[in-house]
Amino acid sequence: MLDVCLAGTAGMVPLPNRWLTTLYASCEGSSLLIDCGEGTQIALAESGLRLKPIDVICITHFHADHIAGLPGLLLSMGNIGRTDPVTIVGPSGLRHVLQGLLVIAGGLPFDIGVVEIDPDGDEIRNGFVQCGRMLIKAFAADHVIPCLGYTVEIKRPGMFLADKAEALGIPKEYWSRLQHGETVTVPSSAGLTSAAGPDGRTVDAAHTSGTTFMPSAVMGPERRGIKILYSTDTRPVPEMAELGRGADLMILEGNYESDEQIDKAIEWGHMTFPEAAETASDAGAQELWLTHFSQSIEDPENFADNARAIFRNTVVGHDGLRKTIDFKDPDPSVPQE
């Protein structure tokens, strides 16, 4: 399962009652942060989210409201005893920006890994970053400066086919390893029965003392996992619907409340409530959260219908909005022996 919390929902300017947009996602002890504007470490504290498990920080782009909080956050992570490396992901030029910002964050007690992604490059389609079980992919957004959107997925292996494993004569002590994606070699002496068929089994030529099984021999087809898509500071782009196809949750900006501001939205590279709703609808997403509200919108909830008329399952974001997304049926990663 994936826990997500939208700890801030403001765009451009942090307000006394609205933190800058930031998303915290966690799964089995690893946490991921997307964007880190001024005050994000306080926003996380207010939402009761822990800094120490943050393994990966993804930055959409280099406008201050999305990255200015990074030095303070990293220093605070160091102060509370983080020593494991932290990976920072962002558009090309990230290394240069970090060199600048970290001039006030010397002596961090952990290493920083930097992953630069060229929004216009070919690699963006195949590259990914792992954060525990979370698989992070980027796509090119369409803003006034280079900008990335992100999908976060938890892949889900197929069901473990116990009948098949038994038919293959694989001793039970090997089941869990196969279930977790490991290829195993069962020694001849381990009680492999003659019932074992050729399906998925390869005899190890070099070591005839055993038989090697790949997970595919005993696992059903990959099942539906969990997927969220996050994109702010962008015009609608086709990749959102493509990559967000059937997403459990799309988190998109509603920088402007209605299409009356469409000219400004185009000029400044942002989306309106209706545009975000159309994007979620095109993607066939389960749910949409709106965020990154212009400071001119006092209460975004007042304009919820502008989105709900197009995509019914729209939630107007507020600081601290959270949700646990479960797999749709029992998690097969829990051993079923």
Place this chain on the structure above:
Amino acid sequence: MLDVCLAGTAGMVPLPNRWLTTLYASCEGSSLLIDCGEGTQIALAESGLRLKPIDVICITHFHADHIAGLPGLLLSMGNIGRTDPVTIVGPSGLRHVLQGLLVIAGGLPFDIGVVEIDPDGDEIRNGFVQCGRMLIKAFAADHVIPCLGYTVEIKRPGMFLADKAEALGIPKEYWSRLQHGETVTVPSSAGLTSAAGPDGRTVDAAHTSGTTFMPSAVMGPERRGIKILYSTDTRPVPEMAELGRGADLMILEGNYESDEQIDKAIEWGHMTFPEAAETASDAGAQELWLTHFSQSIEDPENFADNARAIFRNTVVGHDGLRKTIDFKDPDPSVPQE
């Protein structure tokens, strides 16, 4: 008069209920900010302080909790239409730090002037920066990295001596200019009477058509102005009592609540409540505000007596604490003709 507001009082880490330490001072339309940690622009908004009139920003040192909010603050100042230059003052190396931080604050619609002060240099004793009527001087603090403390003064000219001006026969239309520090030449035809004595009067040799008067001819001795001293992230240093002599207000850190933490205070270059109180007492200050509280101090007010036992007029700072400091008698800058 000088308006001061302590918009934040936290040390090191911004907390959900305590902004990082920052001081906003304003006089006759010019404003000065000392330190700008993460979230300072929100702290100022919460205290109802305007960003646009900030002409000078003084930075004590380059730890993130004192400067990380600078890019966001400057961008917000630009967004609300500031076009006049802004002067940033700080220890040597400021230019390098700004180059780093401003990588995420491109396109500012105003120029930035940089004043670097070497805490160990000779110039520090004589140099000053003007912010409207406010005169800013720096002194070397004693922290784990180079750090400055600041005094802010409003000088106050002497009384205008109308009797003397009349005795010198200076026509009334020249009084206001003399009173404001201007040297004036009164043409012979302007009714200069024979009663004019030699006191303060010099006959302009090149242009015998007039008589030149300097302000000193008609002004009494300089009177007591307004002075505040601000210093955080430092061990006590003798300069505090010297430069803060008789200050209307000293704003000093009380990073640790009692002398039981003296070892930590020495190790990390900070002051305790009693040390700050002793400093204010040594200086003969009128009032002391404590600030820059360690996050381990939940309610600093609980430890007020640790300082008040030494310096009675101690105020334990809280976000938004403010005061208007008036001249002690009528302001002579208001024309008295």
